[in-house]
Amino acid sequence: MRDxxxxxxxxxxxxxxxxxxxxxxxxxxxxTGAKVRAxxxxxxxLVGARHxxxxxxxxxxxxxxxxxxxxKPGDRVITTPYTFAATAEVIRYMGAHPLFVDVxxxxxxxxxxxxxxxxxxxxxxxxxxxxxxxxxxDMERLAEVAGDIPIVEDAAHALPARFGDRMIGxxxxxxxxxxxxxxxxxxxxxxxxTTDDSxxxxxxxxxxxxxxxRDAWKRYTAEGSWAYDxxxxxxKYNLTDIAAAIGxxxxxxxxxxxxRRVQIAARYDEAFGSHAALQLPTHGAGHQHAWHLYMLRVxxxxxxxxxxxxxxxxxxxxxxxxxxxIPLHIQPYYxxxxxxxxxxxxVAYREFRREISLPIYSRMSDRDVEQVIxxxxxxxxxxxx
Ligand SMILES: *Cc1c(COP(=O)(O)O)cnc(C)c1O
Numbered sequence: 221m222r223d224x225x226x227x228x229x230x231x232x233x234x235x236x237x238x239x240x241x242x243x244x245x246x247x248x249x250x251x252t253g254a255k256v257r258a259x260x261x262x263x264x265x266l267v268g269a270r271h272x273x274x275x276x277x278x279x280x281x282x283x284x285x286x287x288x289x290x291x292k293p294g295d296r297v298i299t300t301p302y303t304f305a306a307t308a309e310v311i312r313y314m315g316a317h318p319l320f321v322d323v324x325x326x327x328x329x330x331x332x333x334x335x336x337x338x339x340x341x342x343x344x345x346x347x348x349x350x351x352x353x354x355x356x357x358d359m360e361r362l363a364e365v366a367g368d369i370p371i372v373e374d375a376a377h378a379l380p381a382r383f384g385d386r387m388i389g390x391x392x393x394x395x396x397x398x399x400x401x402x403x404x405x406x407x408x409x410x411x412x413x414t415t416d417d418s419x420x421x422x423x424x425x426x427x428x429x430x431x432x433x434r435d436a437w438k439r440y441t442a443e444g445s446w447a448y449d450x451x452x453x454x455x456k457y458n459l460t461d462i463a464a465a466i467g468x469x470x471x472x473x474x475x476x477x478x479x480r481r482v483q484i485a486a487r488y489d490e491a492f493g494s495h496a497a498l499q500l501p502t503h504g505a506g507h508q509h510a511w512h513l514y515m516l517r518v519x520x521x522x523x524x525x526x527x528x529x530x531x532x533x534x535x536x537x538x539x540x541x542x543x544x545x546i547p548l549h550i551q552p553y554y555x556x557x558x559x560x561x562x563x564x565x566x567v568a569y570r571e572f573r574r575e576i577s578l579p580i581y582s583r584m585s586d587r588d589v590e591q592v593i594x595x596x597x598x599x600x601x602x603x604x605x
Contacts, residue, residue, distance in 0.1 A: 221537050221538065221595070222538040222539065222591045222595070223538070224538060225538045225540060226538060226539050226540050226579055226584075226588055226591065226592065227540045227579070228402075228540035228541060228577070228579050229401075229402040229540075229542075229579065229581055230581055231401055231402075231406035231583075232406075232470075232473070232477050232581065232582045233406070233466070233469075233470075236469045236472075237465075237466045237469045237470070240465040240466060240468065241462055241465055241466060243465065244461050244462050245462070247461075249461055250460060250461060251458070251460045251461060252274075252429070252458045252459060252460065252461065253441075253461045254461070255462075255464040255465045255468065256274050256458075256459050256460075256461055256464040258464070258468060259459075259464035259467045259468050259471070260272040260273065260274050260412070262468060262471050263389075263397075263412055263414070263467075263471065264414065266380070266389075266474075267387040267388070267389025267390050267395070267414055268386070268387050268389065268390040269389050269390050269395070269414035269415060269416060270416040270418070271413075271414065271415050271416070271417075271418065272413070272414050273412065273413045273414075273415075273421060273424045273425050273428060274410065274411070274458075274459040274464060274467075275410070275411045275412065275413060275424075275428050275457045275458065275459055276409060276410065276411065276457045276458065276459055277398065277400070277409055277410065277411045277457075278306060278376045278396050278397060278398030278399075278400070278411040279306040279309070279310060279411070280411055280428070280455065280457035281394075281396035281397065281398075281411040281412060281413045282306065282307065282310040282348070282374060283310045283313050283314075283455070284413060284423075284424040284427055284428055284455070284457065285372045285393075285394035285396060285413060285415075285420075285424070286310055286311065286313070286316075286346065286372065287314070287423070287424075288394070288420040288423040288424050288427070289345065289346055289370050289394075289420075291311075291314040291345045291346060292314070292315070292316065292345070293314070293315030293316065294315065294316065294317070295314070295315075295316040295344075295345035295346075296316065296317050296318075296342055296343065296344050296345060297316050297317070297319065297344065297345055297346045297347070297348060298318075298319045298320075298321055298330075298335060298338060298339075298344050298346070298347040298348070299311065299318050299320065299321075299330075299347070299348040299349075299350070299374075300320065300321065300322075300329070300330045300348075300349070300350050300352075300568070301320040301322070301323075301547040301548045301549045301554075301565045302323045302328055302350070302352065302545055302547055302565075302568040302571070302572070303350045303352070303374065303545055303548065304376070304545055305548065305551070306374075306376070307348055307350055307374050307548075308320075308548050308554070311348075316345060317558075318548070318554070319338060319342060319344060320548070320549055320564075320565055321334045321338050322334055322565040322566065322567045322568055323352075323565075323567050323568050323571070324567070325567050325570075325571060326502045327352070327355055327357075327502050327504065328352045328353070328355075328502075328515065328571060329349065329350070329351065329352055329355065329356075329357040329358070330350070330362070331567070332357070332361045332362050332365060335347065335362065335365055335366075336365040339365060339366075339369070344369055345370075346369065346370050346371070346372055347362070347366055347369055347370075347371050347372070348371075348372050348373070348374055349362060349371065349373055349374065350373075350374040350376070351373065351374070351375055351377055351378035351381060351388060351510075352377060352513075352544075353377055353501060353509070353510075353511070353512055353513035353514070353544070354377045354378050354379075354381050354404070354509050354510025354512040354513065355381075355501070355502060355503070355504045355507070355509050355510075356378065356381050356383040356388055356504060356507045356508070356509075357373075357383075359371075359373075359383045359391050359392070360383070360384075363391075363392070370392075370393040370394070371391075371392035371393055372392065372393065372394045372395075372396065373388065373392050373394070373395040373396065375388050375389060375395045375396060375397050376396070376398035376400075376403065376512075377403070377404075377510060377512035377513065378397075378510050378512070379397055379403075379404050379405055379474070379510055380404075380474055380475070380478055380508065380510055381507070381508050381509065382507060382508035384506060384507065388510075389414040390414070390416075393415060393417060393420070394413055394414070394415050394420070395413070395414045395415070396411060396412070396413055397411055397412040397413075397414070398410075398411050399411060399412070399463070399467060399470075403512060404477065404478070404481075404510055404511075404512050405467065405470045405471065405474055405477075406466075406470060407459075407463040407464070407466040407467045407470065408463060408466070409463065410459050410463045410464075410467060411459075426451065426452065426454060427452065427454040427455055427457075428455060428457040428458050429454060429457070429458050430450060430454045430455070430456065431450050431451055431452035431453055432448045432449065432450055432451075432454065433448065433449045433450075433451050476582070477582040478510065480582035480584075481510075481511035481512075481580050481581065481582060482509075482511060484511075484514070484580050484584060484589055485501075485509075485511050485514055485580060487589055487593070488500075488514055488516075488578060488580075488589075488592075488593065491593040491596075491597065492516065492593075492597075495597070495600060496519070496522060497518060497519045497522035497523055497600050497604065498516060498518065498519070498596075499516070499517040499518075499519065499574075500516070501515045501517075511580055513544055513577045513580065514577060514578045514579075514580040515544060515575055515576075515577055516576050516577070516578055516596075517571065517574045517576075518530050518575075518576060519574070520573065520574050522605060523600070523603045523604070523605065524603045524604075524605045525603060526573070526574070527543075527573060527574050527576055529603055530576060530599055530600075531543065531576055533599040533602065533603065534576075534595055534596065534599055537595040537598070537599070538595075539578075539579070539591070539595045540579055541576055541577060541578060541579070542576075542577045543572070543575055543576060543577065544575060544577050545572065546572060547565060547568040547569055547572050549562075549564055549565050549568070549569075550562050550569065578592055578596070579592060
């Protein structure tokens with residue numbers, strides 16, 4: 221057994237990030253400036269988008285996207301209940317209401333045919349799909365059923381991911397990424413909006429910094445001026461050059477980090493594939509999975525105590541695990557505000573109760589991976605019923 225705790229997630233940082241941050245600090249320019257502009261340009265190029273706007277989080281990115289679309293109080297926005305709090309809270313920021321649509325049992329992504337059915341019944345201002353774990357949603361079919369309704373992708377898990385041969389970030393009106401500490405590109409806190417729409421990109425940029433008209437950050441540079449116009453009550457969502465410097469280093473090794481996660485996923489698949497009580501995550505043939513998460517599912521009928529006991533036993537064996545996600549419709553706020561019962565979204569509720577996420581990050585050694593496998597197989601046989 222492992223003699224010390226294996227964290228569930230760790231950022232893949234080394235002296236290169238430390239040096240990049242030290243340079244920024246020595247430069248005297250700590251907040252939004254040249255590093256942020258360079259990070260945005262490199263990111264836009266990577267995903268194949270015309271514009272990339274760096275912000276302080278994916279939550280901020282989603283909020284700014286909905287603002288740029290002009291989502292109004294009382295509007296409805298389709299999203300999945302099988303996600304993190306951020307995806308739906310931004311809908312409430314606008315005074316709009318989430319219209320949850322259940323997920324497909326294999327992918328755990330929005331069930332697009334149920335989206336089509338919802339659209340036949342309701343007027344909807346936008347759709348926010350989540351590429352859960354990094355597995356792309358069926359964006360072709362979703363775009364087809366959405367028609368003119370704008371799509372804002374929550375791509376917090378989906379870097380680097382591809383739908384067919386196109387990078388996630390290049391497909392919809394807006395795509396929002398996260399650089400939170402546990403994500404596949406980590407700057408501590410941070411996010412990015414990508415879009416091809418120049419007017420929307422301007423609006424996001426302006427609203428990310430107090431509603432001040434363009435390039436306010438330049439006002440402390442030689443070419444800047446002290447004058448500025450506030451054209452709307454904006455937000456304080458800009459990214460710092462400190463974070464962007466980390467982001468630039470991380471971008472340089474994004475592919476190497478992704479390849480390591482692919483290797484770990486393949487090793488897990490091989491080890492668990494023939495076990496009757498364990499269900500492997502869906503890969504999505506023809507698409508590139510980012511492998512932010514490795515979402516294993518336990519057959520609760522074959523495991524004494526089910527997923528909860530399974531999780532406890534792994535922790536006892538010093539393996540950090542997590543569960544993704546507690547569906548939003550059973551969270552007190554959404555349950556009480558909208559009167560949901562657990563079975564209103566039966567697939568999300570059922571799959572949540574059997575899901576367990578295993579560690580999958582590029583700093584894991586082969587030995588770490590083998591110890592996770594050993595622990596999972598041991599627990600599965602110990603709790604077999
Ligand atoms: C992490 C996460 C977010 C929020 O990202 P932040 O950068 O922390 O705001 C949004 N959606 C999903 C699905 C996430 O996992």
